[in-house]
Amino acid sequence: MSSAIGKGPVRSGLVAPLLLDHVNTDVIIRSRDIPPRASDDFGRALFACWREGTGETFVLDRPEYRGASILLAGANFGCGSSREAAVWALRDAGFDCVVAAGFGAIFRANCVQNGIVPAVLDPAWHSELAALATAGPVEVTVDVERLAVVLPDGRAAPFPLDPLQHLQLATGRTAIDLIDEHTAAIARFVDDDARRRPWAVPTTSEEAQ
Amino acid sequence: MKTRRPRTTRPPRTTRRQSVVEKIWARHVVAELAGGTALVHIDRVLVHDRGGGLTLRKLTDAGRPVARPAAVVATADHVVDTRPGRTGASEVPGGEVLLAELRAGARRHGLRLLDVDDPGQGIVHVISPEQGIALPGLTLVCNDSHTGTVGGIGALAWGVGTTELEQALATGCLLMAPPRPMRVELTGIRPAAVTAKDVALHLAGVLGEDGAAGCTVEFTGPVVTGMSVEERLTLCNLATELSARTAVVAPDDTTIEYVARTPLAPRGELWDAAVAEWTALRSDPDAEYERTATVDCGALQPQVTWGTSPAQVIGVGGRVPAGPERALTYMDLRPGQPLLGLPISGAFIGSCTNARISDLRAAAAVLRGRTVAPDVRAICVPGSGAVRRQAEAEGLDVVFRAAGFSWREAGCSMCFHAGGESFAGQRVVTSTNRNFEHRQGASARSHLASPATVAASAVAGAIADPRVP
Numbered sequence: 237m238s239s240a241i242g243k244g245p246v247r248s249g250l251v252a253p254l255l256l257d258h259v260n261t262d263v264i265i266r267s268r269d270i271p272p273r274a275s276d277d278f279g280r281a282l283f284a285c286w287r288e289g290t291g292e293t294f295v296l297d298r299p300e301y302r303g304a305s306i307l308l309a310g311a312n313f314g315c316g317s318s319r320e321a322a323v324w325a326l327r328d329a330g331f332d333c334v335v336a337a338g339f340g341a342i343f344r345a346n347c348v349q350n351g352i353v354p355a356v357l358d359p360a361w362h363s364e365l366a367a368l369a370t371a372g373p374v375e376v377t378v379d380v381e382r383l384a385v386v387l388p389d390g391r392a393a394p395f396p397l398d399p400l401q402h403l404q405l406a407t408g409r410t411a412i413d414l415i416d417e418h419t420a421a422i423a424r425f426v427d428d429d430a431r432r433r434p435w436a437v438p439t440t441s442e443e444a445q
Numbered sequence: 446m447k448t449r450r451p452r453t454t455r456p457p458r459t460t461r462r463q464s465v466v467e468k469i470w471a472r473h474v475v476a477e478l479a480g481g482t483a484l485v486h487i488d489r490v491l492v493h494d495r496g497g498g499l500t501l502r503k504l505t506d507a508g509r510p511v512a513r514p515a516a517v518v519a520t521a522d523h524v525v526d527t528r529p530g531r532t533g534a535s536e537v538p539g540g541e542v543l544l545a546e547l548r549a550g551a552r553r554h555g556l557r558l559l560d561v562d563d564p565g566q567g568i569v570h571v572i573s574p575e576q577g578i579a580l581p582g583l584t585l586v587c588n589d590s591h592t593g594t595v596g597g598i599g600a601l602a603w604g605v606g607t608t609e610l611e612q613a614l615a616t617g618c619l620l621m622a623p624p625r626p627m628r629v630e631l632t633g634i635r636p637a638a639v640t641a642k643d644v645a646l647h648l649a650g651v652l653g654e655d656g657a658a659g660c661t662v663e664f665t666g667p668v669v670t671g672m673s674v675e676e677r678l679t680l681c682n683l684a685t686e687l688s689a690r691t692a693v694v695a696p697d698d699t700t701i702e703y704v705a706r707t708p709l710a711p712r713g714e715l716w717d718a719a720v721a722e723w724t725a726l727r728s729d730p731d732a733e734y735e736r737t738a739t740v741d742c743g744a745l746q747p748q749v750t751w752g753t754s755p756a757q758v759i760g761v762g763g764r765v766p767a768g769p770e771r772a773l774t775y776m777d778l779r780p781g782q783p784l785l786g787l788p789i790s791g792a793f794i795g796s797c798t799n800a801r802i803s804d805l806r807a808a809a810a811v812l813r814g815r816t817v818a819p820d821v822r823a824i825c826v827p828g829s830g831a832v833r834r835q836a837e838a839e840g841l842d843v844v845f846r847a848a849g850f851s852w853r854e855a856g857c858s859m860c861f862h863a864g865g866e867s868f869a870g871q872r873v874v875t876s877t878n879r880n881f882e883h884r885q886g887a888s889a890r891s892h893l894a895s896p897a898t899v900a901a902s903a904v905a906g907a908i909a910d911p912r913v914p
């Protein structure tokens with residue numbers, strides 16, 4: 237279980253702007269399009285409900301944004317369902333960063349678990365990058381070590397990450413590896429807890445009857 | 446509505462008064478890590494068929510056991526068939542694989558599985574409080590965004606993705622940032638015909654779809670203390686649609702009476718110890734919150750959504766506001782148009798929001814002696830097997846059937862469209878929680894409302910006011 241996740245701390249790429257607010261995970265990947273196995277390609281289904289039959293009008297299908305690896309989204313991106321498939325769809329379609337004005341909390345956590353950087357820019361930087369990216373194809377660098385999105389002119393737009401997520405994205409360490417460093421503390425807690433809160437120890441249905 | 450922004454300075458931790466959320470959190474911290482992140486003990490893990498089997502497979506492949514199998518319950522709810530006489534198969538593309546993986550994984554890891562033939566089976570967030578799997582003061586996670594529903598009994602419950610689910614299964618813990626408490630106080634005297642669903646939809650409208658972004662909402666105030674536990678579950682269920690991280694109602698006597706009747710509740714001395722602890726789970730009077738909001742419920746009407754987000758909502762007698770073009774186009778509505786009288790061809794009562802016994806009673810009260818309009822496809826899916834059996838004992842199934850509703854086995858059913866049955870192309874009044882584009886089927890137009898409003902609309906063949914006889 238200790239395989240590293242993600243692509244390392246510094247990622248550069250083309251920005252695809254999808255500047256809508258409250259894009260939910262049902263839209264990112266429809267439930268019925270989610271393949272049953274983890275090894276399947278989820279990228280094919282990314283935004284299918286908005287792309288089907290639209291030719292090259294949807295931003296990700298426009299020739300100038302082909303090969304984009306950084307998605308620029310609006311506010312509350314990835315709200316709604318907890319489906320991690322939404323993140324896998326982005327990952328399999330080649331995205332390793334999502335820059336947004338805000339994220340749904342579960343989506344954001346899922347990004348980190350899969351090595352995708354969820355970067356929240358403050359409104360001024362967000363609209364500046366939005367203006368740049370909608371004017372034409374632009375490449376930026378998302379630097380996890382500096383916690384900044386570096387624009388083509390070299391200016392750095394800062395973004396926050398909580399320290400643990402920062403560590404995970406910078407080192408590629410999985411949360412399970414990090415938790416495993418505390419095995420003894422967990423065992424102690426479970427023991428103490430059974431004494432402090434005996435009522436909280438799970439009862440099976442057989443015992444209850 | 447009053448909203449207070451975060452304060453910049455806080456008194457030192459030792460002297461701070463705590464909210465109920467912080468009290469439950471503090472009881473579960475195994476270790477504090479850098480920057481306030483904590484390793485948190487998870488008392489219960491719920492696993493459902495949509496992604497649960499895949500997660501158990503990953504553990505098997507890694508040769509990793511489940512840390513505390515007795516703390517885990519798996520249920521088949523999302524992709525199971527809900528038609529009478531079901532076999533445990535799935536019509537959803539890939540659904541057979543999902544169910545087979547869940548069954549094999551539960552067997553291999555020694556987990557209790559509530560399969561379609563188990564009397565305890567049902568929608569995960571309906572069965573966990575109903576069976577006493579979730580209890581006040583516990584921490585709980587599930588691979589589903591509406592896990593915060595069980596905050597209605599005073600548990601601290603989070604929806605997680607499958608990777609975090611895997612962590613919780615393998616270690617019994619999660620790494621988490623501390624909760625950001627937000628208090629939402631509901632004041633006024635709620636009119637009799639206004640349900641918890643109407644209150645929750647109104648809240649979404651007032652606060653917006655990111656009105657509680659990242660926060661843990663504690664619902665307080667006279668409207669909340671006056672609610673039954675089932676109503677509180679509905680209220681907490683919809684907090685997800687404000688982008689809350691989770692929601693909670695501090696346990697009180699109403700909660701304790703409810704929990705006492707659940708099959709897995711602690712008994713004897715354990716019960717007394719539990720009650721002593723639950724009684725202390727109140728927010729201190731001067732507890733601090735990152736944000737607060739107060740919403741008056743005194744003048745509320747039954748609510749119906751007009752758009753493609755639960756926050757796009759109005760009173761049933763209102764007119765469609767000028768809203769985002771995309772939502773209006775999808776819903777085929779014009780600003781200024783009344784919702785009352787808008788023809789529908791689908792009616793759905795079900796889901797973790799509104800498929801408990803009180804919901805079914807409310808809908809049946811509207812349906813008794815009446816019939817569904819000729820062109821309306823009306824479906825009632827009880828939230829759990831226990832709800833279905835109780836409804837049948839009360840004769841509610843007869844009322845639903847006589848009215849022209851299809852009466853189903855428990856499951857998520859057409860709350861979402863996974864490729865099996867759907868309301869494709871139909872306009873539907875639905876007791877569920879999401880009216881997203883295509884949520885209930887390709888091009889389905891969903892109007893969220895309470896079970897009573899769904900029932901009244903099914904009879905009228907159009908969006909209707911449940912208060913009008």
Ligand code: SF4
Binds near residue numbers: 591798
């Ligand atoms: S009933 Fe609907 S919202 Fe609730 S868990 Fe099932 S699919 Fe999700």
